[in-house]
Amino acid sequence: MSLTAAAATVAHTATTAAGATVAHTATTAAGATTTAADAHGFLSPTGVEIAFLLVGLVTLGAAIVTVTTRQLVHAALWLVVALGGLAVEYLLLTAEFIAWVQVLIYVGSVVVLLLFGLMLTRAPIGRSPDADSGNRWAALTVAIASAAALVWVVVDAFRTTWIDLDGAAAGSTEVTGKALFQNWVLPFEALSVLLLAALVGAIVLSRKAKATPATASTPSGLSVSAARSAKAANTTPANETPATETAPNEMPATETPDSGTADNGTPAGATADPDKGGAL
Amino acid sequence: MHLTYPAVLSALLFCTGLYGVLARRNAILVLMSVELMLNAVNLNLVAFDVWLSRAAEETLHSGQALTLFTIAIAAAEIGIGLAIVLAVYRNRGTSDIDKLRDTAEGPDSDGPDSDGRGTDGLDSEALAAQKAEATA
Numbered sequence: 001m002s003l004t005a006a007a008a009t010v011a012h013t014a015t016t017a018a019g020a021t022v023a024h025t026a027t028t029a030a031g032a033t034t035t036a037a038d039a040h041g042f043l044s045p046t047g048v049e050i051a052f053l054l055v056g057l058v059t060l061g062a063a064i065v066t067v068t069t070r071q072l073v074h075a076a077l078w079l080v081v082a083l084g085g086l087a088v089e090y091l092l093l094t095a096e097f098i099a100w101v102q103v104l105i106y107v108g109s110v111v112v113l114l115l116f117g118l119m120l121t122r123a124p125i126g127r128s129p130d131a132d133s134g135n136r137w138a139a140l141t142v143a144i145a146s147a148a149a150l151v152w153v154v155v156d157a158f159r160t161t162w163i164d165l166d167g168a169a170a171g172s173t174e175v176t177g178k179a180l181f182q183n184w185v186l187p188f189e190a191l192s193v194l195l196l197a198a199l200v201g202a203i204v205l206s207r208k209a210k211a212t213p214a215t216a217s218t219p220s221g222l223s224v225s226a227a228r229s230a231k232a233a234n235t236t237p238a239n240e241t242p243a244t245e246t247a248p249n250e251m252p253a254t255e256t257p258d259s260g261t262a263d264n265g266t267p268a269g270a271t272a273d274p275d276k277g278g279a280l
Numbered sequence: 281m282h283l284t285y286p287a288v289l290s291a292l293l294f295c296t297g298l299y300g301v302l303a304r305r306n307a308i309l310v311l312m313s314v315e316l317m318l319n320a321v322n323l324n325l326v327a328f329d330v331w332l333s334r335a336a337e338e339t340l341h342s343g344q345a346l347t348l349f350t351i352a353i354a355a356a357e358i359g360i361g362l363a364i365v366l367a368v369y370r371n372r373g374t375s376d377i378d379k380l381r382d383t384a385e386g387p388d389s390d391g392p393d394s395d396g397r398g399t400d401g402l403d404s405e406a407l408a409a410q411k412a413e414a415t416a
Contacts, residue, residue, distance in 0.1 A: 040282065049281050056289040063293055063316050067300030072309065079312050082293075086319050093286065095326045098347050102322075105351050110315060110358050117308045117362040121375040132303050133378050139302030147295035154287040161283040163331045170330045171344050179341035180348065187345070191352050198356030205363035 040162050048165060052092050059085030070131045072123040076114050083107050093163070095171030286327035293320035307365045307375045311358060318354045322347045 040046075045053070062081035069075050083106040090099035169175070180188060293316055300313025329343025369375045 042282065046281065049285060052281060052285050052289075056285065060289065060292055060296070063296045066316065067296055067304065067309075067313055072306060075309055075312060079315065082316065083319060086293075086323060089286065089289070089323060090326055093281075093326055093330050095330060095344060095347075098322075098326055098344055101348060101351055105355055106315070106319070110355060113358055113362055114308060114312060114315075117311075117365060120366055121308065121369045123306070123308070123375075128306075130305055130376070131309065133305040136303045139299050142302060143295045143299035146298060147292055150291035150295065151288055154291055155284055158283045158287055161331065163281045163283055163327070164334045165281055165330070167334075170333045171326070171341075176341065176344050176348075179339075180345055183340045184342075184345040187349065191349055195352060195356055198360055202359045202363040205360070205367050 048092055052089060055085050055088045055092070059089065068132075070127045070129065071125075072118050072128060072131065073115070073125065076111055076118060079114070080107055080111050083111070090171075093171070094165055094169040095176075096169055097171055097173045097176040283327060283331055286323055290320045290324040290327070293317075293323065305376055305378050307368070307377050308362070310377065311361050311365070314361075315354060315358065318350060322350055325350070 059082050062078045062085060066075050066078040066082060069078065083102065087099045087102040087107070090096075090102060297313045297316030297318075297320060300316065301310055304310050304313060325343040325347045329339075329341060329347075332343070333339040333341060365375055368380065372380070
């Protein structure tokens with residue numbers, strides 16, 4: 001095994017074809033499979049691999065913090081780190097156009113949309129003790145089991161596969177544009193129709209409470225206020241459910257015009273629409 | 281670069297997102313975890329496309345095209361998902377997905393709660409909520 005590692009280092013340092021053939025014959029003598037990727041060992045990583053590994057560690061750490069932190073806004077901000085790290089990984093894989101699209105779409109708009117969503121649903125600023133549900137350990141078991149299975153299968157399948165990153169970039173804007181507009185024009189146009197449908201759907205979903213008449217929208221406004229007061233009083237969910245259920249029964253007596261204007265003036269529906277439209 | 285590095289990172293990111301989807305209670309945090317899973321798939325697509333574009337003689341760059349499509353669909357998904365979450369929050373006053381149990385099978389479930397909101401539906405709803413709390 002030390003012979004293989006030494007031959008791999010030889011292949012890395014020597015740029016001539018003679019060094020490569022030396023490494024090739026050495027690995028053949030060592031009894032390994034004789035593919036071209038055997039010249040590159042895991043014990044002597046290249047500079048790109050070291051950079052990929054470091055950025056990958058940062059990305060994975062940020063992703064883990066994103067799914068485990070109890071502060072909701074911090075989760076969104078750590079998601080920025082994870083997505084930005086992935087953009088750097090795309091750059092290291094010479095996919096430049098994808099990297100900049102990632103920065104523009106994800107870091108630029110998706111995280112901003114998520115932050116707006118957190119604000120509009122009145123997410124608590126500090127630690128929220130109920131960020132994780134009760135089935136956390138089952139989720140952890142499933143995640144670790146699937147991670148072990150996936151990593152084992154992937155490493156076993158692609159242990160000797162080598163990506164040749166030299167030469168022209170595989171994902172420059174010119175290459176990607178040519179591939180996209182020569183071979184993928186029809187899916188591209190279909191995707192634009194899908195984006196239009198998603199835009200219209202988001203607007204319709206956000207404006208449903210305003211479009212319906214006041215008889216349908218007033219119980220929702222009341223139940224929101226009732227649930228808010230129940231949440232402010234730190235009641236258990238078992239107490240909160242009857243509070244929202246009894247709210248429509250009291251509705252027609254006193255509060256109809258007041259809650260109607262309050263529901264129309266809710267900042268959630270009014271400010272959600274332009275952000276969503278602009279981001280899409 | 282070994283193809284193992286991006287493939288393993290992608291698998292680990294996917295499982296991180298999977299944990300987030302299963303363990304989180306806030307709907308927006310679940311959406312964030314879904315974004316992580318989609319990004320893991322994107323990294324896989326890009327890595328295999330770069331590998332195949334060098335290994336094969338002629339390539340359509342299908343991996344990068346699919347990555348762009350995935351990014352666009354993820355943007356559409358996050359827009360629709362946030363609209364749904366905001367609508368649910370406006371109606372219910374919560375974005376906690378553990379409390380959205382209206383379609384759960386109770387002892388005597390009588391359809392959606394839109395027609396069962398009377399005095400009759402209150403008892404069955406409270407009973408269903410108590411049963412759900414007990415089983416959770």
